[in-house]
Amino acid sequence: MIQLFHVTKEYPGDGPALQDVSLEIDKGEFVFLTGASGAGKSTLLKLVFCDEPATSGQLLLFGKNVAKIRAGAVPYLRRNIGVVFQDFKLLPQRTVAENVALPLEVQALAAKEIRRRVKALLRSVGLEHRADKFPPSLSGGEQQRVAVARALAPDPALLLADEPTGNLDAERTLEVMELLNSANARGTTVVVATHDRSLLERYKRRVVVLDRGRLLSDGDSVRRAAGA
Ligand SMILES: Nc1ncnc2c1ncn2[C@@H]1O[C@H](COP(=O)(O)OP(=O)(O)OP(=O)(O)O)[C@@H](O)[C@H]1O
Numbered sequence: 001m002i003q004l005f006h007v008t009k010e011y012p013g014d015g016p017a018l019q020d021v022s023l024e025i026d027k028g029e030f031v032f033l034t035g036a037s038g039a040g041k042s043t044l045l046k047l048v049f050c051d052e053p054a055t056s057g058q059l060l061l062f063g064k065n066v067a068k069i070r071a072g073a074v075p076y077l078r079r080n081i082g083v084v085f086q087d088f089k090l091l092p093q094r095t096v097a098e099n100v101a102l103p104l105e106v107q108a109l110a111a112k113e114i115r116r117r118v119k120a121l122l123r124s125v126g127l128e129h130r131a132d133k134f135p136p137s138l139s140g141g142e143q144q145r146v147a148v149a150r151a152l153a154p155d156p157a158l159l160l161a162d163e164p165t166g167n168l169d170a171e172r173t174l175e176v177m178e179l180l181n182s183a184n185a186r187g188t189t190v191v192v193a194t195h196d197r198s199l200l201e202r203y204k205r206r207v208v209v210l211d212r213g214r215l216l217s218d219g220d221s222v223r224r225a226a227g228a
Pocket residue numbers: 011012014016017035036037038039040041042043044195
């Protein structure tokens with residue numbers, strides 16, 4: 001589903017944020033991406049979301065070389081990707097319910113079905129009572145949960161989540177992780193960037209570690225190498 005071949009990313013005027021990273025994530029996997037602040041986790045997610053181009057190397061998404069995708073086709077590709085950004089990117093002039101409804105409107109679902117699904121999603125993140133509020137009036141943790149609900153709304157093939165539990169207490173963290181796990185059980189490929197070691201220890205998933213832009217280790221390949 002995601003294939004990186006010797007990918008390097010340099011931002012103008014800066015050293016490489018990613019250096020010669022080769023990595024493959026298959027359909028249906030759940031992968032934690034971890035590493036110290038500045039290791040390149042967000043950059044890797046941005047490349048996969050076609051938000052930034054790679055400087056060199058090749059990135060295939062759903063089997064397509066993203067460098068060859070026309071700019072006009074990117075929004076169509078993104079319909080298959082749910083994304084939770086670190087700064088949430090909620091629309092401030094739309095209510096919580098309207099934010100979650102957005103990706104469903106793009107799918108042209110009937111209004112009644114959209115209302116039903118938005119209600120169920122907001123219930124699943126414990127925010128039904130905030131449906132008619134505007135994002136700026138919500139706490140950071142509440143906005144984060146709205147972002148998770150919006151990302152999961154269209155049942156995406158791929159979910160990219162950048163620190164999706166960063167602002168949450170232990171109980172809410174578990175709730176959000178359960179949502180990500182259920183999406184994964186329904187077939188969504190999930191990639192979660194996180195600093196939170198307790199998540200890595202609690203959920204025995206593949207762990208990809210970046211260190212100053214380089215791939216330091218990959219839990220999956222370690223297991224494979226050990227013959228497990
Ligand atoms: N838009 C940008 N312009 C210039 N440099 C950038 C930009 N975005 C990231 N960088 C640099 O690239 C490197 C990797 O940053 P990135 O945000 O990908 O790391 P990260 O592992 O996600 O960090 P964090 O855990 O703090 O979010 C850092 O040195 C950062 O300063």
